[in-house]
Amino acid sequence: MNKYTSIVDYIRNLAQEKKIKTGQKLPSIRSLADKFQCSKLTVIRAYKELEQDHFIYSVPKSGYYLVSKHKEEDLSKSNIYFSTVLPDMNILPYDEFHHCLDQAMEKYKMHLFSYGETRGLPSLIETLRKHLQNYQVFCKPTQIVVTSGSQQAVSILTNLQFPNGKNTILVENPTYDRMIKSLQLHSVRTIGIDRNFHGIDLNRLERIFQEEDIKFFYIVPRFHNPIGSSYSMDEKKEILRLAQKYDVYILEDDYLSDLDTDSRNDPIYSLDTSDRVIYLKTFSKILLPGLRIAAVVLPEILAPQFLTYKQWTDIHTSILPQGALDIYINNGMFKRSVTRLRRIYENRMDYLKSICNNFNREVLDANIPHTGFFLSMKSPKPIQYDVILPELARKGIILKDIRESYLEKNREMNLIKISISKTDNQQIKDGMLSIYNYFLNQ
Template sequence: MRKYLSILADFELKMNEGQYRSGQKLPSVRDAAKLYGCSISTIIRAYTELERRHAIYSIPQSGYYIVKEGEHEVKDHSSNPCIDFASASPDLSLFPYLDFQHCLNKAIDTYKYQLFTYGDTMGLKSLRQTLVSHFAGDQVFTKAERIVITSGAHQALEILAKMPFPNGKSVILVEQPSYDHYLRFLEFEGVAVTGIARTAKGVDLQELEDKFKHGNIKFFYTMPRYHNPLGTTYSEEERRTIANLASKYNVYIVEDDYMADLGEASGFDPIYALNRTSHVVYLKSFSKIIFPGLCLGAVVLPELLLETFCAYKKYADTSQLSQAALDIYIRNGMYERHKFSISSQYASRLHALYEAVHRHAKDGDLDVPDAASGIYAQFKLKPSVNLDRLTRRLAARNVIVVPGKQFYLSNYLEREKFLRISISRVQPEQIDEGVNAIVQEIKQR
């Protein structure tokens, strides 16, 4: 299964990058099997899937060819001169429209009137059961009874901030920088919140322990991998230490793993898997891998939090139809296939970004820590750079970036000066030009 998906993703990547052009003949089944070191049946399966997606067509006794422009919807980005390093939403051209449309139709046929009534507060039972095995692939082992479907991960974060916890504590600890929309929510609601610095090198574990011990911390909100906005990932030692400190000081961890499916790293154990005392709440969103409008997330809750969480959630507020379609999408293997495709394309863009940085930023004006996977990179700037002026000048050149200051609590003073760079919506052919423009403007001071 894995080999087939990786081959399919590689074909799609080469098509999008123009290595296979309109009308071009693909390698024969036998040649492709030798190229990828696999069986002929595996190649046939990949070609059949590409044909089903109307990306290629076959001619008997001749072979497979790329569908010519005009014979299907062509991706055209030339009308948009903007180089978008700001948007974190998925690339429109990568949305799995046809597959998900099929799942929506199948869901209506399967569930019929059940989809148009009030559902269970915890979410569609069949989806929660499907998520048990889905989460197990990320080393998150749980039962359907402890999974709650939410309107994206943000709804779960809001509920967790407002509800009381069994430890009787009241302060939320957040990494600095962190997810900006959640920080603004906490400040607007007047929630007791404090920060701890996280840099490309990680977090000070001794400082973290001191805060857990003396800070009246209700829970620590963290993004262990592919952090927003840094793009970096905690080491196994850091994750294991955080898990142990949670147990030692009766502090809960809210582990936001919303980017889990967009990386290529294997063998990653989340904090959830390393904690043995049920002090970790695990969050996952499906918006970044499919499309934002789906607005579905899932939270795995410790037994002691489940009843209170559901009481604060109060009622079923997520689309039954969307849940049923997602259930079918995952069970039919479409989610796994799409995950391989989108993650490989994003990995290619991230690689191109680092290559461009290596080419253009040679004078020490820009420091870019290696994020390895995901969609974010941190462009660290010298203290002398005027961030607002830099952002405006880049916008005048149609290069859109996000300044790092918005990812901090308003009263947090120890801030790094940086740009958050996202590669999810920028086109591959724009990356070098965009990085070069950033470096040029930085030199202008």
């Protein structure tokens, strides 16, 4: 029996023998790591599985607690979670990356006794420079900074003074909900441009660029969260042309580039000849979300100021995840894992498409990409989310409230967001049919 399974069994036995009670705090991650002589990641994995089984629950900055019997019975394992943005833990390369972490502990042990480079581990920077070329992102090592997740990069960029001297940030509406929350936290003036199944109105974009003092345009060109669609190359070229014309920077969040099966679908960064695009690449969605590691490729003029901000906020990103990622990419594990994940998510989306092809579009119109995590469905009438989401939850269908992805929460909306990141084909079939039948009978 491996240590991860031993920890799961240990916690379950503690509860069964009533050595821990409902609502009681569980042993800390550190204490279990010491007890079982394993890494903290192994303990976290065990706790996450118990949490997914609704056996325990977590309280941020506090710890893990035992779920009450009543609550455990209410939260059925049969629930279908179309709400999560986390990848499927059953297909993520935990064991392989754990091996790389062990290697990194040995290889980079001397780095742990001092502060690291603010930019990132030098060997990883060079590895990323070469690796990014697979996405048609060609840059100098001095343009790359490793950050503690993509949100840290966004936070720093929000606070930076850009060469264009502008202060307003433009986002697609809807957009990634954490981006909205981050901008609100920083009290930054933010405006939106509507994005639907067909993209954005480029004439409207030009008017905004012309009339507003747009510092940068935050954009998710590929597998948009929450819409699901991608921009065509012609649309990317026009967005870039307008940004160059009106002195606007583009923050390109390419979070799921690894799942794309279209080799011609290059990022906006690959088209940029004027140092106008900031390229953001997270590794959490295809590795382990808890690692919090990302890379940002900056225009040379922004790099020094960005590094200063990062140095005084966290000094440097944790060495061990950086070292493990460096090993993971260089030994070929990354490529093999991505090939497998790409096949899995493409198959899931194909299967979902076969289900939705039988839907009446006047009931629900589905916008389904060729792969990725997200898709959206449009109702011909405004959706009463406060009614529909709880009713579907009682049927075991858990959806995320898409209103969180809009700047204006009180506007009429008719979209439902679906994530298939953690669902298998049977859950996709059962869940999508339940949602469709619910709207059919309204």
